[in-house]
Amino acid sequence: MxxxxxxxxxxxxxxLSGCxxxxxxDQTALVLAMGFDKGKNENVRVTFQIANPKVIAGAAGGGGGGGGDQEKPYLFTTMDAPLPVAAFHLLNVVRSRDISLLHNKIFIFSEEAAREGLARYMQPLNRFRETRGTAFVFVCRGTARDFMERDKLELEVSPAKHYEIVASLTRLHGLGPTAHFTDFYESTKTHSKEPVVPLVGINEKGLGAPAKSQVDSLGDYLAGDLPASGVTAQFLGTAVFSGDKMVGELTGDESRYLLMLKGEMQQSFMVIDDPKRPGHVIGLTLRQARRPVIKTSASGEAPVIDVELFQEPSLVGVPSGINYEDLKLKKVLEKEIARLITEKCQELVSRSQDEFRIDSFGFGQYAKRKYLTVGEWDKYNWHDKYPDAQVNIKVNVKIRRTGLQLKTVKPTM
Amino acid sequence: MNKILPQIMKILTYQENKEDESFVLEENPTEKKAWQDSRAGGEKDNKSGADEEKKGDIAEASAGREAGEKKRTGRRRIRKTSPRGEKKAAVPGKMAQNDGLITNDLESNRKIIETLYGLPVNKDVVVREFELGTVPGIKAMLVFMDGLVDKAIINHLLQSLMLFSGVGRPGGRIADFVKENLLPGNQVQEVEHFKDVLKGVNSGDSAFFFEGSDRSLVVETKGIEHRAVDKPNTEQTVRGPQEGFGEILRVNTALIRKHARSGELTTEMFTVGERLPNDVAIMYLRDLANADLVKEVKRRIKSIKIDFMMDSGMLEGMIEDSPYNLNPQTIATERPDRVAAFLAEGKVAILVNGSPQVLVVPCTMYSQLHTGEESYLRWQYGTFTRYVRLLAFYISFLLPGVYLSIVLFHQEMIPTELLLAIAGNRERVPFPSVVELLLLEFSFELVREAGVRIPGVIGTTIGIVGALILGQASVQANIVSPILVVLVAVTGLSSFAVPNFALAFTLRIYRFFYIILGALMGFFGITIGLFVQILFTTNLKSFGVPYLSPSGPRTQLGYDVVYRLPLFLHEKRPDYDNPQDVRRAPRISRGWVKRGGGNNGRSD
Incomplete structure (x- = not known):
């Protein structure tokens, strides 16, 4: 019994549970990336990049009789719909399979759409069960559809992998932030920080693009402007948001200081003018020794923010031939680097205060700690106070490594 | 409301029809009388060969007849109380007339022996009549079973009795005299019942009868042909003894005693089997094994009523606690060193004559994941192999189910590229994932079963067929996807890596449950399955010891359960065996290490 x-x-x-x-x-179509543009008639124009697993797994080539053209590992479908999720459901009319967003790792918004506000795109997606919270978000100069179709995957087979790797490469160059969907969505809602999103674009002019001057301009470009061979996608710079609306763009160099102040810069290459022999450049690899120490006093009319940064650069190239490995000269160099970083950070902070009038650095999160309840914090109105804040930046620089070379010897003439 | 469930049950379940009789061919009174007459007649001229067959029929018929008398009690009870087992099947006939005692008269003893063995139709039994060389001579008779005895010993015995016995015979009992002065056998037993004579002769001893003596001397002359002590076939090791048990009980007990040289090691013998009796021995350390455990083992073995007992596997089925649970509840091992190690923990070994596998009770699931080899290896290697085995344990029953639930329900859980690879390879496969997996699993089970059954001469075929058909052709024919072949192969390997054959079998069966659950309900189903399996397993006991101890009911864990720490830390015997002495070694078991030297490696 x-x-x-x-x-x-x-x-x-x-x-009762059933299957x-x-x-x-083999009944599912996996969307790997989604692009959003403004459509006709106030609609949303959504571009889906759908994986073609046959090609990715390499099963297509041999057996198929007849199919002469090289099949692509992914397909595009673009459609206009009132909501992104509506477009997703409409897609079932066009494609033969059940569409799944489970593996959609990339959201690309066009600059035009971003400047109008992303809430109408993000809100339904955030509610949708299949959206991956860890998907990467990009803002694209030009239209998203155009960008996705022209971004040639040369090393990767799968676009998902391509974008994922590109987004994580910021830990090596530090010339742009990374943004995950959920983080981005949350920071459009809070008062204490504003979202920043990496900027992408297609390089139209190839090597013909105008180059900047030699000194201190390593990444002083926006995505798509950097002179490089071929018509390729570039991932460089930052789109600055106020709430869900994009308000400005930062170049690669500015992005570096943004990340530095946010404490998210892991490694970045930097070129400075030689302090002992102006006109020559010095190449450095910056590393963050430890996270910045940020102290705020946010009670009066003008908040005071003290930021202390800790950088440990290592020497990469000293074409001037000066022996900066020498302890005394090293001090000189350290001082110069500290001065430069302080200056650039100050410039960026005043730009954010005067031009964008928003706190992209997340200083508000430190200020918020002083308040016991959210109500009090909301009443303080950080968003309005921040542009008047006094930001003091102190930079500690210590050159720990000089590469593989312990001493520079002057050439005997 | 309370009535509804029983009603549903009544509809769904099978109800035994108590009115319906199973077919019993009843005898009418005349038939019964005819049967009795024929039985009496058969005893009169037992020498007529046809009667030998009839005898078997009679036993059957009598069983059927008595069953018929009990017909009112319903079919099930008839089966259970079948009287066949209660009959003294081995010694019927004339022996009942004088309680089976040996008589003074050699001739009548001979008659009885002839009746008992169905002579002269039965050609295996040899009756040799001779005269003792004493003065005066005494008529004697030797009975033995051809083929079971060592002929050289028999000849030697006859020689001593017939030729080297030229001494005067003093008074007193003949049997005593012969036993004490004439018979050079090393094991001589004086018996007075034919029952004991038969028991000895059937197992290869020789029985001597003497004129005027109502005793018989049963001399040990066993010389049965058997397989030599060989490497264990199913439990091979790299390090450690390479001997395995054989089919002869006495050789097996000796092999154990070879590893466990102690006067405390006790061997007790039982006879199990009504029609074909067989010897069953239990071995334990008198001063270590829990007395209650020994008592329980003996109680269970003694109570067994069965027709025949061929192998320890049959005995296992009769003495295990929960026959309906999938998990094996005894350890069957081929290796004497392993049995000896278990005995030293306070366990009891059960040996069955004719079976090269020895049962050890009580057992836990952890001990089934051990091989004994870990103790011979250095502890780091032993621990490593145990963790490998642990992984294999889980993979062997969970992997296919988990694969199905991921592919069907939880696609977001695996890396995009892996999913795309799985999806791409599946594009041309015409079956749903479950069918695909079941196909491959079933083919693998076929290869496994066929591999065991295939005659050795064409044994290599199985490799070719298995590898080619399963591995390559099925993928090329787009019947299964290559990833699945890898998966099933890994599962198969893991199941071979589980050291205990019975446990691996259990996991093989569990695997199919998890495939179904995973395909129907995804991880939710797997979770339900695991929950139910854990309940079943935790509830299990092997001779009073919880199956998952020492972790199921958490007791002292020790250093030799999942991992194996250095030997000098194994200071206590398993707590759950409840041995008479828990301590295995003193706190300092390496006497040469200087105190306070700090390299004893202990933490306490």
Missing amino acids: KTVKLVFALAVIIF WGSQET
Whole structure:
């Protein structure tokens, strides 16, 4: 009797739960990236990049008889719809398979759409069950559809992998932030920080693009402006948001200081003018020794923010031939680097206060700690106070490594 | 409301029809009488060969007849109380007339022996009549079973009795005299019942009868042909003894004693089997094994009523606690060193004559994941292999189910590229994932079963067929995807890496449950399955010891359960075995290490 009851219970579980949630892989189309543009008639124009697993797994090539053209590992479908999720459902009319967003790792918004506000795109997606919270968000100069179609994947087969790797490469160059969907969505809502999103664009002019002057201009470009061979996608710079609206763009260099102040810069290459022999450049690899120490006093009319940065650059190139490995000269160089970083950070902070009038650095999060309740904090109105804040920046620089060279010897003439 | 469930149950379940009789061919009174007459007649001229067959029929018929008398009690009871087992099947007939005692008269003893063995139709039994060389001579008779005895010993015995016995015979009992003065056998037993004579002769001993003596001397002359002590076939090790048990009980007990040289090591013998009796031995350390455990083992073995007992596997089925649970509840091992190690923990070994596998009780699931080899290896290697095995344990029953639930329900859980690879390879496969997986699993089970059954001469075929058909052709024919082949292969390997054959079998069966659950309900189903399996397993006991101890009911964990720490830390015997002495070694078991030297490696 006991066994019968058990079997009965199990049967009930099986029959009542059923297998309706299951999804065979050969009945599903996996969306890997989505692009959003403004559509006609106030609609949303959504571009889906759908994986073609046959090609990615390499199963297509040999057996298929007849198919002469090289199949691509992904396909595009673009459609206009009132909401992104509506477009997603409409897609079932066009494509033969059940569409799944489970592996959609990239959201690309066009600059035009971003400047108008992303809330109408993000809100339904945030509510949707299949959206991945860890998906990367990009803002694209030009239209998203154009960008996605022209971004050639040369090393990667899958676009998802391509964008994922590109987004994580900021830990090596530090010339742009990374933004995850959920983080981005949250920071459009809070008062204490404003979202920043990496900027992408297509390089139209190739090597013909105008180059900047030699000194201190390593990444002083926006995505798409950097002179480089071929018509390729570039991931450089930052789109600055106020709430869900984009308000400005930062170049690669400015992005570096943004990340530095946010404490998110892991490594970045920097070129400075030689303090001992102006006209020559010095190449450095910056590393963050530890996270910045940020102290705020946010009670009066004008908040005071003290930021202390800790950088440990290592020497990469000293074409001037000066022996900066020498302890005394090293001090000189350290001082110069500190001065330069302080100056650039100050410039960026005043730009954010005067031009954008928003706190992209997240200083508000430190200020918020002084308040016991959210109500009080909201009453303080950080958003209005920040532009008047006094920001003091102190930079500690210590050159720990000089590369593989311990001493520069002057050439004997 | 309370009535509804029983009603549903009544509809769904099978109800035994108590009115319906199973077919019993009843005898009418005349038939019964005819049967009795034929039985009496058969005893009169037992020498007529046809009667030998009839005897078997009679036993059957009598069983059927008595069953028929009990017909009112329903079919099930008839089966259970079948009287066949209660009959003294081995010694029927004339012996009942004088309680089976040996008589003074050699001739009548001979008659009885002839009746008992169905002579002269039965050609295996040899009756040799001779005269003792004493003065005066005494008529004697030797009975033995051809093929079971060592002929050289028999000849030697006859020689001593017939030729080297030229001494006067003093008074007193003949049997005593012969036993004490004439018979050079090393094990001589004086018996007075034919029952004991038969028991000895059937197992290869020789029985001597003497004119005027109502005793018989049963001399040990066993010389049965058997397989030599060989490497264990199913439990191979790299390090450690390479001997395995054979089929002869006495050789097996000796092999154990070879590793466990102690006077406390006790061997007790039982006879199990009504029609074909077989010897069953239990071995334990008298001063260590828990007395209650030994008592329980003996109680269970003694109570067994069964027709025959061929192998320890049959005995296992009769003495285990929960026959309906999938998990094996005894450890069957081929290796004497392992048995000896278990005995030293306070466990009891059960040996069955004719079976090269020895049962050890009580057992836990952890001990089934051990091989004994870990103790011979250095502890780091032992620990490593145990963790590998642990992984194999889980993979062997969970992997296919988990794969199905991920592919069908939880696609977001795996890396995009992996999912795309799975999806791409599946594009041309015409079946749903479950069918695909079941196909491959079933083919793998076929290869496994065929591999065991295939005659050795064409054994290599199985490799070719299995590898080519399963591995390559099925992928090329787009019946299964290559990833699945890898998955099933890994699962198969893992199941081979589980050291205990019975446990691996259990996991093989569990695997199919998890495939179904995973395909129907995803991780939710797997979770339900795991929950139910854990309940079943925790509830299990092997001779009073919880199956998952020392972690199921948490007791002292020790250093030799999942991992294996250095030997000098194994200071206590397993707590759950409840041995008479828990301490295995003193706190300092390496006497040469200087105190306070700090390299004893202990933490306490």
